[in-house]
Amino acid sequence: MNRFILYSTLVLGVIIAQEPVWPTDTGKSLKSNYGEFRHRHFHMGIDIKTGEKEGASVFAVEDGYVSRMVANFKGYGRALYVLHPDGKTSVYAHLSQFNPKLERFLKYYQNMNESYILNQYLEPNKINVIKGELIGYTGNTGYSFGPHLHFEIRNEKEQPLNPQTNGFAIDDRQSPELKELALIPLGKNSRVNGSLLPVQMPFFRNPDGLYELADTLNIFGPVGLSIRTNDRRQGFSETYQLKTIELIIDGKLEHKLDFDVLDYNLNDRVQLVRNHGLHRLNLGSFHNLFHLKENPKSTVQSDHLSGILKLPPGYHKLIIKATDANGNTAEVSGWIFTHPPIDLVIQDTQQNGNEITFNVQSKSISIPLKNITCYSFSPSGFADKKIDPLRIKKKDGGLMVTLDKRMIQDRSLQFIAKNIMGTFSLPLHWHPHNIAIDYNAKPDIKVNQTAAGIIVQIETGNMGTAKPSLNLDSPQKLTDVVLEQIQPYTYISEALDAE
Known part of the structure; x- marks a missing residue:
């Protein structure tokens, strides 16, 4: 003994x-x-x-x-x-x-x-x-x-x-905090919930304390994910960096960040790990869970996993797992549905006293619409507010949406719908007939660099159904650029190559 x-x-x-x-x-x-x-x-x-x-x-x-x-x-x-x-x-x-x-x-x-x-x-x-x-x-x-x-x-x-x-552990029993997911279109025709632009979606915690997505994500084409998250330690107010973040789709590891080794010679590549576009716009500090092949890599990124999602049609299980240096973990789970966005059309409108009803139908797909959201825009193009319909009724696979006319006087409307499979629509816009047009208004043109390419944004400054046209003049030829309406006054181009 x-x-x-x-x-x-x-x-x-x-x-x-x-x-x-x-x-x-x-x-x-x-x-x-x-x-x-x-x-x-x-x-x-x-x-x-x-x-x-x-x-x-x-x-x-x-x-x-x-x-x-x-x-x-x-x-x-x-x-x-x-x-x-x-x-x-x-x-x-x-x-x-x-x-x-x-x-x-x-x-x-x-x-x-x-x-x-x-x-x-x-x-x-x-x-x-x-x-x-x-x-x-x-x-x-x-x-x-x-x-x-x-x-x-x-x-x-x-x-x-x-x-x-590496020998200098501290007492930490608190799991990481998961805040928000950003979905980044990476291709010319990529869509996230029907949009060509990045979409941010907050996480929520269910009664069991587990993180979940608030809704099924609808994507089409190559898409990258970024996550806003941090770590805390019990009894302290500071937020810290995580040790690893893993992206898992249908049980398969698609990307991993591992803060284990850094390199002074590669220090500026922080801009490839943190989403520079979102950070530049003060939208938050996000970790990129994807890597574009034309970019160099940091030591924290996976050598052989790009993380770019090119998923076949259908539903896919999403899991993101965050782990701190003490092994405390947090996970968020949800579903991704891969399908191109649907087109909407207003087949007719009916007016009765102070009410106006829009018959909103899917233009080409027979799958019934499930829900719809309506936003109003002021005559100057300002996103006014979300409008709660008086009634929504199902009809022939579409939706009859009744609004209070007094709530939308001199307002343009935007409808975004979702069908029962989880596919989002492209934005649908409606303008009142008795609109005043300022013929002296000049369009405002902005050029933005995105992960998918260069996007040109045009703000017309006027209500109405007239659609602007955009041409790019190069030494070789004059090229027409396809524009898509994303708000009553705003159009954007498809992603253009920098060349």
């Missing part, structure tokens, strides 16, 4: 000895974690809180030697790099000062170079440190916005690794 206790004690002692030392004595509260999105780069390490004060002790996390010391007014400010026997390097940045021995080396090299700014690589084993040794003090030097310790672990290639999965 005593021999067993001795053996167990020895094994436990070895396990404990293998754990690295936490790099500072201010606790394990993180201001930022690994892989977070910055303006034009990823965050390459973890930022450890120091109580908004400078001067906390900084320790060597393992045995090794100081391979590099840096002093600068920008970047990492004062920083130390310690190379360890396993080939990894630990980085300690934004320090206020080094320990007295290292400060003497710093002053020596600064005097020798006649400059405060220093980026000195040192000979192996010239300055050895032992695990747990005090090597410096936390600060706020360089590009730092408040006292903290920036800490990194790098591999033999100088690529930053995720510290939280």
Whole structure:
């Protein structure tokens, strides 16, 4: 029995000895974690809180030697790099000062170079440190916005690794939060819920606490998905980057983001992982779950999985799984229905007192309509409001939609319907007959770059059924461009090639 206790004690002692030392004595509260999105780069390490004060002790996390010391007014400010026997390097940045021995080396090299700014690589084993040794003090030097310790672990290639999965785990029992899904048309004729433009759809949690989509998604053609999500830790207000996000369709993994290894040489590729278009328009910070073949890849993206959905007609099961560095997970599930959008037509209208009834039918498909939504637009083209019909009745596979005439006076209308299979319609528009036309109004033309190509948007500034035309003049020929009405006053082109 005593021999067993001795053996167990020895094994436990070895396990404990293998754990690295936490790099500072201010606790394990993180201001930022690994892989977070910055303006034009990823965050390459973890930022450890120091109580908004400078001067906390900084320790060597393992045995090794100081391979590099840096002093600068920008970047990492004062920083130390310690190379360890396993080939990894630990980085300690934004320090206020080094320990007295290292400060003497710093002053020596600064005097020798006649400059405060220093980026000195040192000979192996010239300055050895032992695990747990005090090597410096936390600060706020360089590009730092408040006292903290920036800490990194790098591999033999100088690529930053995720510290939280490489020996520096923190207590975290809270699952990631899933916020919203964006669907991005990627082809000239791609559609999302009948639209050529990206569509955002929030998630909701059912009574069991599971995330679900509010409705079946209707897509056609190549489409990419992006997700807005973040991670939290119990008792803290900060939001953090996730470890992995997986896109699964019909039980098959289609794409995966894994924040395990980053590369300084590829740091600007954050714009390929974060959806740049949505971020630029202040619509949120979304993770792209697809990769376009013409773009280079980041280290966090799958090598062989594009994530571009080119699904056959029918229903498909969607699952997105998000996991943090501690293994806490969250999933959202839903259904995708692949089918081209349907065309609508108003066969006739009937007026009775203060009521007007629209007979809305599918133009070419016999599958009955299930529901319909109506929006009004002001004479200046402003999206006024969603209108609740007085009544909706089914007739011959279509819908009889009765509205209060007083609610739509001098208003244009837009109808969007959905059939019983889950297919969305193209927008259907209606204008009153007694409209005033401003013949001096000039169209407003905008050009937007999207994932599918260049889209030209024309806002006519007038009610009415007249459709604008668009021609592209090139040295070779004059090309007609097909326009589609997406609002009573707004038309967009199909996605055009940049060439």
